[in-house]
Amino acid sequence: MNSDDRILRSSEEALEHISGICFKTGPPQRVGVELEWTTHHAGDPAAYLRAEDLAAALGGHTPATLGNPHPQPLPGGGAVTVEPGGQIEISSAVADDLAGLHATVSAEQAALTELLARSGIVLGDRGIDPHRPPRRILDTPRYAAMERAFDRAGRTMMGSTAGLQVCFDAGAGRWEVLNEAGPALLALFANSRRHAGRDTRWASARMATWLAMEQRRSGPVPIGDDPALDWARYALDAPLLCVRRDNGSWDAPQGLTLAGWIASDDPPTVDDVEYHLGTLFPPVRPRGYLEVRYLDTQPGGEWIAPAAALVTLLADDSLVDQAREAAAPSAGRWLAAARAGLADPAVRASAAALAELACRNLERTGLPTPVRETVSEILARRLHDVARVAA
Numbered sequence: 001m002n003s004d005d006r007i008l009r010s011s012e013e014a015l016e017h018i019s020g021i022c023f024k025t026g027p028p029q030r031v032g033v034e035l036e037w038t039t040h041h042a043g044d045p046a047a048y049l050r051a052e053d054l055a056a057a058l059g060g061h062t063p064a065t066l067g068n069p070h071p072q073p074l075p076g077g078g079a080v081t082v083e084p085g086g087q088i089e090i091s092s093a094v095a096d097d098l099a100g101l102h103a104t105v106s107a108e109q110a111a112l113t114e115l116l117a118r119s120g121i122v123l124g125d126r127g128i129d130p131h132r133p134p135r136r137i138l139d140t141p142r143y144a145a146m147e148r149a150f151d152r153a154g155r156t157m158m159g160s161t162a163g164l165q166v167c168f169d170a171g172a173g174r175w176e177v178l179n180e181a182g183p184a185l186l187a188l189f190a191n192s193r194r195h196a197g198r199d200t201r202w203a204s205a206r207m208a209t210w211l212a213m214e215q216r217r218s219g220p221v222p223i224g225d226d227p228a229l230d231w232a233r234y235a236l237d238a239p240l241l242c243v244r245r246d247n248g249s250w251d252a253p254q255g256l257t258l259a260g261w262i263a264s265d266d267p268p269t270v271d272d273v274e275y276h277l278g279t280l281f282p283p284v285r286p287r288g289y290l291e292v293r294y295l296d297t298q299p300g301g302e303w304i305a306p307a308a309a310l311v312t313l314l315a316d317d318s319l320v321d322q323a324r325e326a327a328a329p330s331a332g333r334w335l336a337a338a339r340a341g342l343a344d345p346a347v348r349a350s351a352a353a354l355a356e357l358a359c360r361n362l363e364r365t366g367l368p369t370p371v372r373e374t375v376s377e378i379l380a381r382r383l384h385d386v387a388r389v390a391a
Contacts, residue, residue: 018277023228048086048135065138076105084147085137098366143158160209167291217279240276
Protein backbone atom coordinates (compact mmCIF):
# COMPACT_ATOMS: atom_id res chain seq x y z
CA MET A 1 0.00 0.00 0.00
CA ASN A 2 1.37 3.42 -0.93
CA SER A 3 1.75 5.88 1.91
CA ASP A 4 -0.84 8.65 1.94
CA ASP A 5 0.03 11.59 4.19
CA ARG A 6 -3.16 13.56 3.62
CA ILE A 7 -4.64 14.70 6.92
CA LEU A 8 -8.19 13.64 7.79
CA ARG A 9 -9.70 16.49 9.77
CA SER A 10 -13.27 15.30 10.30
CA SER A 11 -15.11 12.09 11.08
CA GLU A 12 -17.14 12.64 7.93
CA GLU A 13 -13.98 12.51 5.82
CA ALA A 14 -12.90 9.34 7.60
CA LEU A 15 -16.32 7.70 7.17
CA GLU A 16 -16.20 8.43 3.45
CA HIS A 17 -12.66 7.13 3.05
CA ILE A 18 -13.15 3.93 5.07
CA SER A 19 -16.48 3.19 3.38
CA GLY A 20 -14.86 3.57 -0.02
CA ILE A 21 -11.92 1.21 0.46
CA CYS A 22 -13.32 -1.70 2.48
CA PHE A 23 -16.14 -3.07 0.28
CA LYS A 24 -14.76 -2.90 -3.24
CA THR A 25 -17.07 -3.98 -6.03
CA GLY A 26 -16.32 -6.55 -8.72
CA PRO A 27 -17.16 -10.12 -9.72
CA PRO A 28 -16.95 -12.26 -6.55
CA GLN A 29 -14.80 -15.20 -7.60
CA ARG A 30 -11.34 -15.07 -5.97
CA VAL A 31 -10.37 -16.87 -2.76
CA GLY A 32 -7.35 -17.00 -0.47
CA VAL A 33 -6.39 -18.48 2.89
CA GLU A 34 -4.10 -17.75 5.79
CA LEU A 35 -2.98 -20.85 7.68
CA GLU A 36 -1.51 -20.27 11.12
CA TRP A 37 0.05 -22.77 13.52
CA THR A 38 1.71 -22.78 16.90
CA THR A 39 5.28 -24.14 16.69
CA HIS A 40 6.94 -26.69 18.93
CA HIS A 41 10.13 -28.64 19.49
CA ALA A 42 9.42 -32.11 18.12
CA GLY A 43 10.82 -33.84 21.18
CA ASP A 44 9.35 -31.49 23.78
CA PRO A 45 6.25 -29.58 22.62
CA ALA A 46 5.99 -27.75 25.97
CA ALA A 47 9.44 -26.18 25.61
CA TYR A 48 9.59 -22.62 24.29
CA LEU A 49 11.16 -21.82 20.96
CA ARG A 50 13.38 -18.78 20.46
CA ALA A 51 13.15 -16.30 17.62
CA GLU A 52 16.58 -17.38 16.41
CA ASP A 53 15.40 -21.02 16.26
CA LEU A 54 12.65 -20.06 13.81
CA ALA A 55 14.93 -17.79 11.78
CA ALA A 56 17.51 -20.56 11.40
CA ALA A 57 14.83 -23.06 10.36
CA LEU A 58 13.09 -20.78 7.86
CA GLY A 59 16.26 -19.66 6.11
CA GLY A 60 15.46 -17.45 3.13
CA HIS A 61 11.75 -17.48 4.00
CA THR A 62 12.43 -15.75 7.33
CA PRO A 63 10.21 -12.63 7.49
CA ALA A 64 11.31 -9.06 8.14
CA THR A 65 10.14 -9.23 11.77
CA LEU A 66 12.96 -11.74 12.36
CA GLY A 67 15.59 -9.59 10.67
CA ASN A 68 15.46 -10.65 7.02
CA PRO A 69 14.99 -7.55 4.82
CA HIS A 70 14.28 -9.58 1.67
CA PRO A 71 12.14 -12.63 2.56
CA GLN A 72 11.59 -15.19 -0.18
CA PRO A 73 8.01 -16.25 -0.94
CA LEU A 74 7.06 -19.90 -0.99
CA PRO A 75 6.99 -21.65 -4.40
CA GLY A 76 3.33 -20.81 -5.01
CA GLY A 77 3.72 -17.16 -4.05
CA GLY A 78 2.62 -17.48 -0.42
CA ALA A 79 4.30 -15.36 2.22
CA VAL A 80 5.60 -16.71 5.53
CA THR A 81 5.08 -14.58 8.63
CA VAL A 82 5.87 -15.17 12.28
CA GLU A 83 3.51 -13.97 15.00
CA PRO A 84 4.52 -12.62 18.45
CA GLY A 85 4.41 -15.98 20.25
CA GLY A 86 6.28 -17.86 17.52
CA GLN A 87 3.24 -18.91 15.52
CA ILE A 88 4.01 -19.37 11.83
CA GLU A 89 1.56 -18.36 9.12
CA ILE A 90 1.28 -18.92 5.39
CA SER A 91 -0.60 -16.13 3.63
CA SER A 92 -1.52 -17.56 0.26
CA ALA A 93 -1.47 -15.81 -3.06
CA VAL A 94 -4.99 -15.09 -4.26
CA ALA A 95 -6.47 -17.82 -6.48
CA ASP A 96 -9.26 -17.74 -9.03
CA ASP A 97 -10.76 -20.98 -7.73
CA LEU A 98 -10.59 -23.26 -4.72
CA ALA A 99 -9.09 -26.20 -6.64
CA GLY A 100 -6.06 -24.16 -7.63
CA LEU A 101 -5.75 -22.70 -4.14
CA HIS A 102 -5.88 -26.15 -2.55
CA ALA A 103 -3.19 -27.58 -4.80
CA THR A 104 -0.86 -24.62 -4.28
CA VAL A 105 -1.31 -24.22 -0.53
CA SER A 106 -1.09 -27.96 0.12
CA ALA A 107 2.28 -28.02 -1.62
CA GLU A 108 3.43 -24.97 0.34
CA GLN A 109 2.30 -26.47 3.63
CA ALA A 110 4.20 -29.67 2.85
CA ALA A 111 7.33 -27.68 1.95
CA LEU A 112 7.13 -25.62 5.15
CA THR A 113 6.58 -28.72 7.27
CA GLU A 114 9.63 -30.40 5.76
CA LEU A 115 11.75 -27.28 6.16
CA LEU A 116 10.92 -26.96 9.86
CA ALA A 117 11.36 -30.69 10.46
CA ARG A 118 15.03 -30.40 9.48
CA SER A 119 15.46 -28.24 12.58
CA GLY A 120 13.34 -30.46 14.81
CA ILE A 121 10.32 -28.11 14.77
CA VAL A 122 6.74 -29.23 14.22
CA LEU A 123 3.51 -27.35 13.57
CA GLY A 124 0.66 -27.53 16.07
CA ASP A 125 -2.78 -28.75 15.06
CA ARG A 126 -5.11 -26.84 17.40
CA GLY A 127 -6.46 -23.31 17.61
CA ILE A 128 -4.63 -22.60 20.85
CA ASP A 129 -1.39 -23.88 22.33
CA PRO A 130 -2.35 -26.90 24.47
CA HIS A 131 1.07 -27.04 26.15
CA ARG A 132 2.37 -23.58 27.11
CA PRO A 133 1.22 -20.23 28.48
CA PRO A 134 1.87 -17.31 26.12
CA ARG A 135 5.33 -15.81 25.84
CA ARG A 136 6.20 -13.08 23.33
CA ILE A 137 9.40 -13.83 21.42
CA LEU A 138 9.30 -11.00 18.83
CA ASP A 139 10.46 -7.53 19.80
CA THR A 140 8.91 -4.82 17.62
CA PRO A 141 7.38 -1.47 18.62
CA ARG A 142 3.96 -2.65 17.45
CA TYR A 143 4.00 -5.87 19.47
CA ALA A 144 5.40 -4.14 22.55
CA ALA A 145 2.60 -1.56 22.41
CA MET A 146 0.01 -4.27 21.85
CA GLU A 147 1.24 -6.27 24.83
CA ARG A 148 1.06 -3.22 27.09
CA ALA A 149 -2.40 -2.29 25.78
CA PHE A 150 -3.88 -5.76 26.14
CA ASP A 151 -5.19 -7.51 29.20
CA ARG A 152 -4.55 -11.20 29.91
CA ALA A 153 -6.90 -12.34 27.11
CA GLY A 154 -5.19 -10.10 24.58
CA ARG A 155 -1.75 -11.37 25.54
CA THR A 156 -3.02 -14.94 25.20
CA MET A 157 -4.35 -14.07 21.75
CA MET A 158 -0.96 -12.66 20.73
CA GLY A 159 1.12 -15.52 22.05
CA SER A 160 -0.95 -18.68 22.04
CA THR A 161 -3.65 -18.72 19.36
CA ALA A 162 -3.67 -20.01 15.81
CA GLY A 163 -6.48 -19.44 13.35
CA LEU A 164 -7.59 -20.34 9.85
CA GLN A 165 -8.62 -17.32 7.80
CA VAL A 166 -10.49 -17.65 4.51
CA CYS A 167 -10.76 -14.59 2.28
CA PHE A 168 -13.34 -13.80 -0.40
CA ASP A 169 -14.24 -11.05 -2.81
CA ALA A 170 -17.14 -8.99 -1.53
CA GLY A 171 -20.56 -9.57 -3.12
CA ALA A 172 -24.27 -9.30 -2.50
CA GLY A 173 -25.26 -11.02 0.75
CA ARG A 174 -21.77 -12.29 1.48
CA TRP A 175 -21.05 -9.93 4.39
CA GLU A 176 -24.32 -10.89 6.05
CA VAL A 177 -24.08 -14.65 5.60
CA LEU A 178 -20.42 -14.86 6.67
CA ASN A 179 -21.34 -13.08 9.92
CA GLU A 180 -24.64 -14.90 10.50
CA ALA A 181 -23.14 -18.36 9.86
CA GLY A 182 -20.10 -17.56 12.01
CA PRO A 183 -21.24 -18.97 15.36
CA ALA A 184 -22.36 -22.27 13.84
CA LEU A 185 -19.19 -22.72 11.76
CA LEU A 186 -17.01 -21.67 14.67
CA ALA A 187 -18.59 -24.43 16.76
CA LEU A 188 -18.54 -26.98 13.95
CA PHE A 189 -14.75 -26.66 13.55
CA ALA A 190 -13.79 -25.79 17.14
CA ASN A 191 -10.84 -27.79 18.49
CA SER A 192 -9.12 -25.62 21.08
CA ARG A 193 -10.46 -26.71 24.45
CA ARG A 194 -7.07 -27.35 26.11
CA HIS A 195 -4.64 -24.52 26.76
CA ALA A 196 -1.35 -24.52 28.67
CA GLY A 197 -1.94 -28.01 30.02
CA ARG A 198 -5.45 -27.47 31.36
CA ASP A 199 -9.04 -27.97 30.28
CA THR A 200 -10.53 -24.51 29.72
CA ARG A 201 -14.08 -25.90 29.36
CA TRP A 202 -14.53 -23.78 26.23
CA ALA A 203 -15.14 -25.51 22.91
CA SER A 204 -12.94 -22.82 21.34
CA ALA A 205 -10.61 -21.29 23.90
CA ARG A 206 -9.07 -19.42 20.98
CA MET A 207 -12.34 -17.62 20.29
CA ALA A 208 -12.82 -17.10 24.02
CA THR A 209 -9.71 -14.90 24.05
CA TRP A 210 -11.10 -12.71 21.26
CA LEU A 211 -14.45 -12.38 22.99
CA ALA A 212 -12.79 -11.41 26.28
CA MET A 213 -10.87 -8.56 24.67
CA GLU A 214 -12.02 -4.98 24.07
CA GLN A 215 -15.22 -5.54 22.09
CA ARG A 216 -14.95 -2.25 20.24
CA ARG A 217 -11.86 -3.76 18.62
CA SER A 218 -12.57 -7.50 18.41
CA GLY A 219 -16.33 -7.88 18.72
CA PRO A 220 -18.60 -8.48 15.72
CA VAL A 221 -19.50 -5.51 13.55
CA PRO A 222 -23.21 -4.60 13.87
CA ILE A 223 -25.14 -5.72 10.80
CA GLY A 224 -27.32 -2.97 9.35
CA ASP A 225 -28.55 -1.79 5.97
CA ASP A 226 -25.21 -0.29 4.91
CA PRO A 227 -22.25 -2.62 5.63
CA ALA A 228 -19.61 -0.10 4.54
CA LEU A 229 -21.01 2.59 6.83
CA ASP A 230 -21.44 0.08 9.69
CA TRP A 231 -17.77 -0.83 9.41
CA ALA A 232 -16.62 2.77 9.16
CA ARG A 233 -18.52 3.67 12.34
CA TYR A 234 -17.06 0.62 14.10
CA ALA A 235 -13.57 1.80 13.13
CA LEU A 236 -14.20 5.34 14.36
CA ASP A 237 -15.49 4.09 17.72
CA ALA A 238 -12.59 1.67 18.27
CA PRO A 239 -9.78 2.63 20.67
CA LEU A 240 -6.34 3.03 19.14
CA LEU A 241 -4.10 0.04 19.72
CA CYS A 242 -0.88 1.83 18.87
CA VAL A 243 0.39 5.00 17.22
CA ARG A 244 3.41 4.71 14.95
CA ARG A 245 6.32 6.98 15.80
CA ASP A 246 9.78 7.36 14.29
CA ASN A 247 11.36 6.90 17.70
CA GLY A 248 10.34 5.50 21.05
CA SER A 249 7.19 3.82 22.23
CA TRP A 250 4.17 3.24 20.01
CA ASP A 251 1.79 3.26 22.99
CA ALA A 252 -1.52 4.99 22.26
CA PRO A 253 -3.13 7.38 24.74
CA GLN A 254 -5.39 5.25 26.90
CA GLY A 255 -8.99 5.19 25.71
CA LEU A 256 -8.39 7.40 22.66
CA THR A 257 -10.60 6.34 19.76
CA LEU A 258 -10.02 7.05 16.09
CA ALA A 259 -12.80 9.64 16.21
CA GLY A 260 -11.08 11.29 19.18
CA TRP A 261 -7.76 11.32 17.37
CA ILE A 262 -9.33 12.99 14.33
CA ALA A 263 -10.82 15.67 16.59
CA SER A 264 -7.47 16.33 18.32
CA ASP A 265 -4.88 19.01 17.57
CA ASP A 266 -2.71 16.43 15.80
CA PRO A 267 -5.12 14.47 13.56
CA PRO A 268 -4.08 11.32 11.66
CA THR A 269 -3.17 10.90 8.03
CA VAL A 270 -5.00 8.62 5.64
CA ASP A 271 -2.13 6.16 6.09
CA ASP A 272 -2.57 6.29 9.87
CA VAL A 273 -6.26 5.49 9.50
CA GLU A 274 -5.57 2.55 7.23
CA TYR A 275 -3.00 1.24 9.71
CA HIS A 276 -5.63 1.52 12.45
CA LEU A 277 -7.99 -0.63 10.35
CA GLY A 278 -5.37 -3.39 10.45
CA THR A 279 -5.45 -3.37 14.26
CA LEU A 280 -9.17 -4.20 14.40
CA PHE A 281 -10.05 -7.89 14.72
CA PRO A 282 -13.79 -8.60 14.35
CA PRO A 283 -14.87 -12.16 13.40
CA VAL A 284 -15.35 -10.98 9.80
CA ARG A 285 -13.18 -8.08 8.65
CA PRO A 286 -13.59 -6.11 5.42
CA ARG A 287 -10.28 -5.16 3.80
CA GLY A 288 -11.44 -4.54 0.24
CA TYR A 289 -12.25 -8.24 0.44
CA LEU A 290 -13.93 -10.18 3.25
CA GLU A 291 -11.69 -11.94 5.75
CA VAL A 292 -13.27 -14.75 7.82
CA ARG A 293 -11.41 -14.83 11.14
CA TYR A 294 -13.52 -17.05 13.41
CA LEU A 295 -12.18 -20.53 12.59
CA ASP A 296 -9.69 -22.51 14.69
CA THR A 297 -6.72 -23.76 12.72
CA GLN A 298 -7.34 -27.34 11.56
CA PRO A 299 -5.08 -30.40 11.84
CA GLY A 300 -2.94 -31.32 8.85
CA GLY A 301 -4.65 -30.59 5.56
CA GLU A 302 -8.16 -30.44 7.01
CA TRP A 303 -8.33 -26.68 6.43
CA ILE A 304 -9.90 -27.56 3.10
CA ALA A 305 -13.13 -28.66 4.81
CA PRO A 306 -14.19 -25.29 6.29
CA ALA A 307 -12.81 -23.51 3.23
CA ALA A 308 -14.86 -25.73 0.89
CA ALA A 309 -17.97 -25.33 3.03
CA LEU A 310 -17.68 -21.54 2.89
CA VAL A 311 -16.97 -21.48 -0.85
CA THR A 312 -20.00 -23.68 -1.43
CA LEU A 313 -22.31 -21.54 0.68
CA LEU A 314 -21.25 -18.46 -1.29
CA ALA A 315 -21.48 -20.09 -4.72
CA ASP A 316 -24.60 -18.24 -5.87
CA ASP A 317 -27.46 -16.10 -4.60
CA SER A 318 -29.70 -19.10 -3.99
CA LEU A 319 -27.13 -20.84 -1.79
CA VAL A 320 -26.45 -17.60 0.08
CA ASP A 321 -30.16 -17.29 0.83
CA GLN A 322 -30.39 -20.93 1.94
CA ALA A 323 -27.30 -20.52 4.12
CA ARG A 324 -28.74 -17.43 5.79
CA GLU A 325 -31.93 -19.35 6.55
CA ALA A 326 -29.93 -22.26 7.99
CA ALA A 327 -27.77 -19.90 10.05
CA ALA A 328 -30.67 -17.87 11.46
CA PRO A 329 -31.26 -19.91 14.67
CA SER A 330 -27.72 -19.20 15.91
CA ALA A 331 -26.90 -15.85 14.29
CA GLY A 332 -25.23 -13.65 16.88
CA ARG A 333 -24.63 -16.47 19.38
CA TRP A 334 -20.86 -16.03 19.41
CA LEU A 335 -20.39 -16.54 23.13
CA ALA A 336 -22.57 -19.66 23.26
CA ALA A 337 -20.79 -21.13 20.24
CA ALA A 338 -17.33 -20.52 21.69
CA ARG A 339 -18.25 -21.79 25.14
CA ALA A 340 -20.59 -24.73 24.50
CA GLY A 341 -19.88 -25.47 20.86
CA LEU A 342 -22.26 -28.04 19.43
CA ALA A 343 -23.84 -28.62 22.84
CA ASP A 344 -25.83 -25.41 22.35
CA PRO A 345 -29.13 -26.48 20.67
CA ALA A 346 -29.49 -23.44 18.39
CA VAL A 347 -25.86 -23.58 17.34
CA ARG A 348 -26.12 -27.33 16.76
CA ALA A 349 -29.19 -26.94 14.55
CA SER A 350 -27.54 -24.32 12.39
CA ALA A 351 -24.27 -26.23 12.16
CA ALA A 352 -26.02 -29.38 10.99
CA ALA A 353 -28.09 -27.50 8.41
CA LEU A 354 -25.08 -25.63 7.03
CA ALA A 355 -22.90 -28.74 6.85
CA GLU A 356 -25.64 -30.69 5.08
CA LEU A 357 -26.22 -27.83 2.63
CA ALA A 358 -22.51 -27.72 1.85
CA CYS A 359 -22.27 -31.50 1.42
CA ARG A 360 -25.12 -31.51 -1.10
CA ASN A 361 -23.43 -28.85 -3.22
CA LEU A 362 -19.71 -29.53 -3.00
CA GLU A 363 -19.47 -29.91 -6.78
CA ARG A 364 -19.80 -26.12 -6.90
CA THR A 365 -16.29 -25.82 -5.47
CA GLY A 366 -14.60 -27.29 -8.56
CA LEU A 367 -12.47 -29.50 -6.33
CA PRO A 368 -11.39 -32.89 -7.75
CA THR A 369 -13.59 -35.82 -6.72
CA PRO A 370 -11.08 -37.31 -4.22
CA VAL A 371 -10.78 -33.96 -2.44
CA ARG A 372 -14.57 -33.51 -2.34
CA GLU A 373 -14.84 -37.00 -0.85
CA THR A 374 -12.31 -36.03 1.82
CA VAL A 375 -14.28 -32.87 2.60
CA SER A 376 -17.49 -34.90 2.82
CA GLU A 377 -15.85 -37.34 5.23
CA ILE A 378 -14.65 -34.51 7.46
CA LEU A 379 -18.06 -32.84 7.47
CA ALA A 380 -19.75 -36.20 8.10
CA ARG A 381 -17.48 -36.73 11.08
CA ARG A 382 -18.42 -33.30 12.37
CA LEU A 383 -22.11 -34.06 11.82
CA HIS A 384 -21.66 -37.31 13.73
CA ASP A 385 -20.30 -35.21 16.56
CA VAL A 386 -23.47 -33.09 16.32
CA ALA A 387 -25.63 -36.18 16.74
CA ARG A 388 -23.44 -37.50 19.55
CA VAL A 389 -23.61 -34.22 21.46
CA ALA A 390 -27.38 -34.03 20.98
CA ALA A 391 -27.98 -37.58 22.21
